[in-house]
Amino acid sequence: MNKKMILNWNSLLLIFLLILSVYVISPNFGNEGVSIRGVEANSPAQLAGITSPDEETRQVNYERIIQVNGNEVLSLDDYYNEIRQSSSTVVLTTNEREYILQNVTNSTGLQLSSAHTTNIQTGLDLQGGTRLIIQPDEDISAELYEDLRDNLEKRLNPNGILDVRVTNIKESIFAPKPSFVSIEVAGISSDEIERLVLRQGKFEAKIQNETVYDGSGVASVNTASQQAGIQSCERDGSTGFTCRFSFPISLTPDAGRAFGEATGKLSIVGGSLSAPIDLYLDGNLMDSLSISADLRGRSETGISISGSGSGASEVVARQDALENMKDLQIILSTGSLPSKISVVKSENISATLGESFLQNALFVGFLATLVVSLLVFIRYKTPKYAIPMILVSLSEVVLLMGLAVVINWNIDLASIAGIIIILGSGFDHLIILTDETRSKKNSKQRESWKRKFRKALFIIMTAYFTTVAAMLPLGWAGAGILRGFAFTTIAGITIAVLITRPTYAKILEYLQD
């Protein structure tokens, strides 16, 4: 072992970057239980005092649930089993304190994932959750795509406390504007999301088929429980129950004036006006309210919105009505989407499946490295090359993970395939370097080391540019569904040609002296 092998610029840079990567990844393999990523507003969990992690908290430091009702939970599977068996009062013990959740019916309102042992963010296919790729039905401008994204984000995350990612996606790097919007939400079912996303939310209030005001006339939606809630429940035939809800909204002064003008034209019939005000959502009549006579011609900025929910029992009907009310409140307060939208891809991935993928992938990566190292050892009949090769290949992976953490990149299943492939091609290039620079006994004139290194580098760089060229289109094709793969591969081989392979070459130079 030559001191120079480590005390040269390449090796020192690599070591420095490795330390930096490990620092940002901050592995903490002792973390057990399930991590809390987010808490839904007004859910049993929030009422018990559980809060979402703030933005500065790195995921290894998220609060973790370690016991449910006194029983240890090691995985999401354990957690859901315990919740399923629990009564409506659930005692959650976290690594920080104990919470008592009351009235838990079907969900605690927590967004969870397996305990994070590193800061590497995993994709939905590894942690579970819902991904929708949507496309506006109309051709809309780049600014409207921004509006669409902001609006969808507000609908899905009205209180800004859940782990929701809404991003616009271009069809190619050169495209002037996006073509898709991707929505990723960890740990929430796709039905819930589709209910909120798929409605355009185009609100119209009409009197005698004339639009009086639309969604832009809604100034605010009152969600306070004193005024908003269930009005009545009654048996609906012999099969079930129907509950009605209502909540007030305030209109802008302009919309109020328009209401005054429109009602001024109506006549008084009995105690109310000759025509009702009809409220439409996305072209469907939602409610038809009769207007009391004293409002005629008056600029009125308060109005009550109502609707219903149904179910087999009163409890279910009540819950359905409350859910519908919440959806409607969110849709009215966020306003109309710039266009109707359709879902082009929807995935709802169970968290336990992802967990098993991740464990397996780690095992596969480890095994593959081991077997290849063995081959290298057998071929060169000395650990002299095999050991630096393994170290260099593994550091490629560590640097890549460090980069992923720094730029908030999600490692998904396809990225893992990319990493295995980088490991494979990494060994290929290290073998080229080794073979090109090993002195050939038979050749008459021994080429200078630099010349040999340049030849090896030429092969590596040509292969590099070709691979990047092949991967680039994948970054955008089909709403970027393989972006993870393309990015990981490009980033991985770039790190390799810039940092790790030159370091290996340097080590070789001293090895062969």
Add this chain to the structure above:
Amino acid sequence: MKSFFSFYEKKYVWFTLIPLLLLVFSAAGLLYQYSTHDGEIINKGISLSGGLSVTVETNKEIDVSQVETELSSQLSSSQVRVRTLQDQGRIQGYVFQSNLNESLRDAFVEEIKTSLALTNEPITTEVTQSSLGAAFFSQVIQGIFFALLLMALVVYAAFRKWVPALAIVLAVIIDLLVTLTIFDLTGQYLSAAGVAAFLMIIGYAVDTNILLSSRMLKAGDSDINERLFSAAKTGMFMTVTTITTMSVALFFTNSEVISQIMFILLIGLCVDFITTWFLNAGILRRYILRQQPQVVKKKHKRSKK
């Protein structure tokens, strides 16, 4: 080794015919596929053609083909395919795929639940519209052409000679077509992730082919057999390590995504082995002998000694 080289020296043109025969086989295979699969040269999986995929996590043992026919008959006018998910021999669950319309997702899930008598098992669903798959596919095809073109330019810029550049492009095209044909023959359905594997074949094929071209064309004054031999020693070892990595991943993975990528790469690497060492090596040999006859003379001089 010597006798092999003297045999190879005389008959190397015949060796180049093997990859060309593979190309003919591939053309025939793809034509057959085209005529028997409604004008499709690829069996597209649901992430490319649109449809539903439902994954159920359970360790129940089921009769896959029976469930397949049962579900297909219940959900009329649709084909249901069922595959088993395994992790080191243990059953982990099943993947159900169908070309059903997205609106039937819930019905599909219900049918599966009833037919497997499931209760609370975790379920994963994936719905893809055919428009997205089609757009993805056509963009990737464009991408492959772009990559091939760029590759030809990079190789030309590197060697300043057209024959070696075109030889590599030809080798890569044969790699892609023959791999696709073999993949079709296995009856598997190509997913979006599998498409990525085809692009990776380009990357791997370039590795060995550039190594070969560089050693053959830039080897100073060494003998042509020596050049080929040294390239083969390195290149074949590279292929062996890569094939090993892919095989380990293919054998031990429990993910459909990774398994398909590795499977396609494995076929591609085997095909590339043939195109690199039989086709590209042959073309380069003939090219060098025509351009630089001194390489042969030198060899004769040495053998006289």
